[in-house]
Amino acid sequence: MKQAIRALTIATLILWILLIVFAITAVYSVMNLDIDFGETQFFPSNEDVVLSLPFFINNSGYYDISELNVTTRVTDYNGTLLALSETFVPLVASGSNVETVHNISIDLNDLFMEYTEILFNDSSFELDAFIALNFAHAIPVQMSINMTIPWGAPLSNLSIGEIFVLSDNRTVVIPVSFENHSYFDIVGTMQLEVYNDVDELVTSGQTDLDVPSYYGYNEPVEAYSSLEDVLKLTESGKVHLVFEFPMFTAEQWITYG
Amino acid sequence: MVKESSEKSLIRKMVPNVFKAAVWGIFTYMIVSYLPTLLFPIDFLPFGYNQFFDLFVGIVVFFAVITNLFSGTIFGYAFSIARGLVMIIYFIVAFNGGIISLTMPMSEVTVNLVVDVKAFLTILVLVNLLGIGKSLLQVTNFLAKKVEANQLNQ
Numbered sequence: 001m002k003q004a005i006r007a008l009t010i011a012t013l014i015l016w017i018l019l020i021v022f023a024i025t026a027v028y029s030v031m032n033l034d035i036d037f038g039e040t041q042f043f044p045s046n047e048d049v050v051l052s053l054p055f056f057i058n059n060s061g062y063y064d065i066s067e068l069n070v071t072t073r074v075t076d077y078n079g080t081l082l083a084l085s086e087t088f089v090p091l092v093a094s095g096s097n098v099e100t101v102h103n104i105s106i107d108l109n110d111l112f113m114e115y116t117e118i119l120f121n122d123s124s125f126e127l128d129a130f131i132a133l134n135f136a137h138a139i140p141v142q143m144s145i146n147m148t149i150p151w152g153a154p155l156s157n158l159s160i161g162e163i164f165v166l167s168d169n170r171t172v173v174i175p176v177s178f179e180n181h182s183y184f185d186i187v188g189t190m191q192l193e194v195y196n197d198v199d200e201l202v203t204s205g206q207t208d209l210d211v212p213s214y215y216g217y218n219e220p221v222e223a224y225s226s227l228e229d230v231l232k233l234t235e236s237g238k239v240h241l242v243f244e245f246p247m248f249t250a251e252q253w254i255t256y257g
Numbered sequence: 258m259v260k261e262s263s264e265k266s267l268i269r270k271m272v273p274n275v276f277k278a279a280v281w282g283i284f285t286y287m288i289v290s291y292l293p294t295l296l297f298p299i300d301f302l303p304f305g306y307n308q309f310f311d312l313f314v315g316i317v318v319f320f321a322v323i324t325n326l327f328s329g330t331i332f333g334y335a336f337s338i339a340r341g342l343v344m345i346i347y348f349i350v351a352f353n354g355g356i357i358s359l360t361m362p363m364s365e366v367t368v369n370l371v372v373d374v375k376a377f378l379t380i381l382v383l384v385n386l387l388g389i390g391k392s393l394l395q396v397t398n399f400l401a402k403k404v405e406a407n408q409l410n411q
Contacts, residue, residue, distance in 0.1 A: 001398045008391035015384045022377075027297060140373040147366045 026136060029061020029094075042183035044247050049184060051104040057089075058097040063136035065092040070102050073128040074149075076115065082106060082125065108248040119250050120158055122181055123151045152181030152214075160239050160256045161220075163194065169227055172203045174239065177218040180211045187211075188245035192221060194256075196234040203229060209243070278325040285321035290314040309351045316343055334396040341389035345382050352378045 038054030053072075059065055068089040074082045087102040112119050131143040161175030174194060180186055186209060193204040205223030236257030243250045320340035327333040355375030361368045 001394065001401070005391060005394050005398060008387065008394065012384060012387050012391060015380075015387065019377075019380060019384060024296065031297070138376050142371040142373075144369045144371075145366050 022136075025062045026139075029059075029063050030135075032060045033065075034058035034060065044184055045105070048105045049108050049247060051106070053102045053104070054099070055102065056097065056099045057092050059092045059094055062094055064094050066090065066134045066137055068092060068133040069131070071130045071132075072102065072104050073130075074104060074106065075126045075128070076118075077124060077126070079126075082111060112248045112250055116250065116252075118151060118153060119155050120153050120252065122153050122156060125149045125151055152183065154180050154182035154184070154186050155243065155250070155252075156181045158241070158252060158254065160254050163233065163239075163256055165230055165233065166222075169230055170224055172205075172223045172225055172230060172233065173220045174205070174223060175218070175220045176241070177216065178211075179216040180213055183213055184247075185210070185212045186243075186245055188243060190221070191242040191244070192223070193240040194223065194233070194237065195240065196232050196237045197257075198234075199238070200232050201229075202233045202237070209245075274326050274328060277328065278322045281325045282318055282322040286314065286318050289317050306351075313347065313351070316340075316347060331396065331399060334392050334399060337392040337395070338389050341385045341392065345385045348378060348381045348385070355379075 034057070036056045036058075038056065041052045041054075043050055043052065055070075057065070057068075070087040070089075072083075072085050074084075076082055083104050083106045085102065085104045087100060089098055089100060092098045117123075125148070127147050127149050129145040129147075131145075133141050135141055156179045158176075158178040161177065163172060163174050165172055172194060174192060176190070176192070188209055189206055190209050191204065191206045194202040196202050203223040203225035205221055207219070207221045209217065211217045234257070236255065239254050239256055241252050241254065243252075320336060320343070324333050324336045324340065327336060352374050355373065355378045357370075357372040357374060359370040359372075361370065
């Protein structure tokens with residue numbers, strides 16, 4: 001009996017020491033875990049815009065971090081899924097550091113086809129981030145962050161000024177203005193067609209666009225036409241604008257007069 | 258006269274236990290309360306867990322005092338078993354059954370954290386059960402010795 005009691009005493013003592021040492025070193029390791037986020041960057045890639053979130057983990061603790069999984073879900077204000085991205089880091093070993101980038105890719109063409117209004121009106125997106133990891137190969141940890149990302153419309157406040165004809169009676173001047181509230185520069189072409197109040201085509205023209213992020217565009221676009229067509233111009237009508245950029249194509253009808 | 262001498266003998270028996278209980282109480286307090294606050298800042302624990310920590314210190318110090326105060330008696334072993342059971346309940350409640358959920362507001366965003374400590378909690382419960390098993394064996398040994406002594410006296 002005495003030997004059994006002694007054996008149990010030693011076993012419980014050893015187990016308590018191991019548990020306490022694990023608890024202390026685990027807390028110490030968490031305190032020494034250095035997680036830094038770099039500057040979020042937006043950059044165009046083919047037809048996509050990529051939101052790049054660089055992050056850095058310096059694990060100077062005693063335990064490994066394994067199966068680190070970062071998942072982000074971007075939804076619009078209605079909850080419709082726009083983008084789903086995942087980054088997996090198999091292991092951040094004890095005493096090592098990992099530098100990686102979580103990229104959220106959004107197909108702008110698809111996005112603007114479905115949600116044309118976000119081209120012309122500022123809006124916001126919901127970003128849900130889920131981070132899952134395994135601490136010390138024994139303690140699963142899950143973290144979720146919900147945040148709202150403001151969206152700046154690339155063609156905000158698009159408007160047409162007063163259309164007039166130059167003295168040569170052949171050149172129609174269409175003042176076009178908009179503000180690029182988006183994170184990216186817009187470089188491409190703008191085609192426009194002017195229709196009178198009975199939907200007859202008066203003239204059409206094209207101009208190149210190069211509007212940096214957070215800059216405005218306010219330029220008169222000149223369109224050449226025959227005298228016969230210029231005479232069709234009425235005080236009010238519609239302008240059909242077609243924007244072609246490497247990342248997306250968009251069109252809009254605007255009334256004038 | 259007999260009553261007075263038995264009281265004196267009881268006091269004589271109790272004095273070392275009181276001294277031992279006081280020393281163990283102070284020692285336990287230093288180990289479970291003072292030492293961790295030296296190692297880690299007190300605000301390290303998330304909101305609500307400070308109270309759990311204070312309760313843990315209270316439970317551990319109380320049972321360290323009471324088991325030493327009654328050591329050498331059956332009550333000492335009974336309190337030892339009670340400590341094991343109380344600790345099991347405490348750990349299950351403090352660790353929320355193995356899933357700790359925390360909501361931390363950070364500047365403009367809210368971070369929800371879920372830590373699965375089921376494995377750690379299971380080991381804690383098993384170690385306490387092992388302690389209870391040890392106390393039960395000690396009680397059996399204590400009672401066997403007492404019966405043996407009584408039989409020898411007869």
